[in-house]
Amino acid sequence: MPNFPSIIKTGIAPVQTEEVEVFDEYGEKLIKEVACERPLTVLLNWKEIVTLMTLGSRPESLVLGYLKNQGFLHDPKAVESVIIDWETQSAAVVTSENIDHLDKALSKKTVTSGCGQGTMYGNVMAELEHYQVPQIQLKQSDIYATLEALTHFNDTYKKAGAVHGCAICRGDEILSFVEDVGRHNAVDTLAGEMWLKQESGEDKLFYTTGRLTSEMVIKIAQMGIPTLLSRSGVTQMGLDLAKQFGITTIARAKGLRFQVFSGAEKMDFDVKGQNKPETK
Known part of the structure; x- marks a missing residue:
């Protein structure tokens, strides 16, 4: 994270999981862990924007990524301070950037299918109307290598479930991984990190455990990442937008299985049937 x-x-830094008593199907008591969800109200120059439900693992990246993806912030160098107060459950971002457009943007709100956030503001799609992500070739073997590398992550999910994981990858290298109660929070956290570092998305792949809805695809397009990989499925609008932006969309990815929903012409199926699982 840049300075x-x-x-x-x-306030006290939030824990990610806590132990609780549960009873199994035989009535026997067990000790299990649950993910700790808490609200975080985002303020921009002391104007309340939204309340996000989050694990709170990297809150400064989360709020900056959210504000950037919503079109409220454009210049990372103009950010003067980020104040995280867990006692009031708030995150205040102070910027010298002109935000006179804020009231107009806040007046146009779309409630989406997102979990943990589910709101988009302003005219985001107008800014992306003719946008195309960089076009790259991708190997089948690269997907397998990425999926194998990702098996070493998802710590909170393995302990408690109830969270989504997202990652920025380059080849089989996991550059950054984050978990949160909503997949949108996770992608915004990674977007915030990339934005502050002014990193290009051209050579990267984005992975998520969550479904690929329209707003998820929009966020990946805003990050300039050409490949989107998901363990879950894709919606019709998400697929339409992926095709519009030129994003290679790979879903239902687990183990040696995946399905290419868009961008198959950019795939090199170099493994082909060598490791194809038997059809049951």
Whole structure:
């Protein structure tokens, strides 16, 4: 994470999981872990924007990625401070950037199918109307290598479930991985990190455990990442947008199985049937 002019964190840092008593189907008591969800109200120059439900693992990246993806912020160098206060469950971002457009953007709100967020503001699609992500070739073997590397992550999910994981990958290297209660929070956290570092998405792949809805595809397009890989499925609108932006969309990816929904012409099926699982 790059240095800010000021990062202030107050209150007790939130834990990711906690132990609870549960009973199995035989009535026997067990000790299990659950994911810890809490609200975080986002303020921009002290104007309340939204309340996100989050694990709170990397809150400064989350709120900056959210504000950037919503079109509220454009210049990372103008960010003066991020104040995380877990006592009031708030995150205040102070910027010198002109945000006179904020009231107009807030007046146009679309409730989406997102979990943990599910809201998009302003005229985001107008900015992406003629946008295309960089076009790259991708090997079948690269997908297998990425999926294998990802098996070493998902710590909170393995302990408690109830969360989504997202990752920025390059080849079989996992550059950054984050979990949160909503897949949108996870992607915004990674977007915030990339935005502050001014990293290009051209040579990267984005992985998510969640479904590929329209707003998820829009966020990946905003990050300039050409390949989207999901353990889950894709919606019709998500697929339409992926095709519009030129994003190679791979879903239902687990083990040696995956399905290419868009961009198959950019795939090199170099493994072909060598490791194809038997059809049951």
